[in-house]
Amino acid sequence: VALLFYSEDDDPAAWGEALRRRLPDLDFRVWPEAGDPEDIDAALVWLPPSGMLAGLPRLKAVFSLAAGVDAMLRDPTLPDLPLCRMVDRSLTTTMGEYVLACVLWYHRSFDRYEAQQREARWQLHLPSPPEATVVGIMGMGELGAHVAGVLREQGFGVRGWSRTLKRVEGVTSFAGPEQLAEFLQPVGILVCLLPLTAETENMLDARLFGLLPRGARLIQVARGRHLVDEDLIAALNSGQLGHATLDVMRQEPLPERHPFWRHPQIRLTPHSASYSQPESGAEPVAENLRRLREGRPLLHVVDRRRGY
């Protein structure tokens, strides 16, 4: 089998090595050194250049390096072939690490100390015990439930909100628009892990921020279109929100002139919270390559109408 790799964000050498350990006879090629396009059976890609996949006449399947394929589905040149999303343990564990890092950082007032450092001001903020820090998670799917468990293990108070009620051990659960205000009322740190749908688009807005306690912090690790950018800036400037960590933006890379870059209460990371590490992510890809070779049905094929 010949597999063509493309990603600006992932390491081709590490993926090639991890895949060849599982499939020693794999013909692994890295764009643009694709060789004869007729050879290529499958592509392992993240946001390939428009038309790249359409130029592969014998392509049989496309494997996404990411779990969310909404951006790839927007490319009109994407061939009408099975598209498989990444399902991988490291997607979940890396998200857990990222959110834990941010929650501990806020819990121990590093955002306030950063502001004080700019003024050379020495002032202690007594840390409360972790159970007194209430973290609210919006979106209690696979990622949300894992993050809740990681935070519970560190002793934080955790509550979850989702469209339909999800029961997770040790987590106070809320569902639907009618319970949103009750959910948000004591939340000192809000984590957004919602899927992007018509209902959740623009959900992080002035009204929602107004339902949080004054000075709450935001960790936004879902999709840029959940957030109304101007409302975030207004909430930070008024003190309604204390600080925000944003890993996702409406436009990525974030344009250089966007005010988020220079806001002192915003910490930006370049969509780095969660992703697949070759060591664990190679296994589901290898399994699908075996299935492709043997003509068996592929796993994790996206339903294009639903979008996931």
Added chain:
Amino acid sequence: VALLFYSEDDDPAAWGEALRRRLPDLDFRVWPEAGDPEDIDAALVWLPPSGMLAGLPRLKAVFSLAAGVDAMLRDPTLPDLPLCRMVDRSLTTTMGEYVLACVLWYHRSFDRYEAQQREARWQLHLPSPPEATVVGIMGMGELGAHVAGVLREQGFGVRGWSRTLKRVEGVTSFAGPEQLAEFLQPVGILVCLLPLTAETENMLDARLFGLLPRGARLIQVARGRHLVDEDLIAALNSGQLGHATLDVMRQEPLPERHPFWRHPQIRLTPHSASYSQPESGAEPVAENLRRLREGRPLLHVVDRRRGY
């Protein structure tokens, strides 16, 4: 029993409440409202004003709010009475939280993203799995061993160095000056938790930084006098060190004109990494107050010659 409280960094109301829950008849007074100095049997203090304790004629014991009493012992007006250091679970757990927050922050490249944000630069750094991040802990006493356990639980690679060899499960252990270079060689994040002694003073210097891999990060949570300030700045400027988080300084509060305040690769916190929370810290104090009332020997009395 009448107890006089003094601290600029701790909340007298929370301590009074936590102590009175254990000793309902406690006469709890907060400096400067001490009432008749003749009444006071004991003092619960952190860095009291010089001479304050000497003005209490019937004082029988001094309880420190901190574990390290080196600063209090330097006060020549400290009365020659039993001085008890704080021994409290929350001292250890708060230190574990702080170091974990910093290690996760470095592991997930938040220091690099902070630097990139200043230049509006969007560039991803692939996170490695936690076992590939090697954290070195100098000082493997009670705090060091606890921190090692917290980091092990998150999957980090942990090695420890101390004066005499300490065996801690899952931690590669080194001891003495002759093993220092071997200990430091793969350490990407160095945590200083050493006691301050003649041998460890100024130990964090250019020579030691030169034994770390280029770009290593430092978490300094021990005592300001372990660190040669100018050597840290030189190592950051040359790129030998990538970033430093400092919770302790030679002079606290750090003077406003000190270059640490404004160095872009230094994160300062105001000696906030570890301390006693009233809820758990009140128990050992209450126990010593009971012992004082009943004439039994006090616990955790400092040996003034050793200094701890």
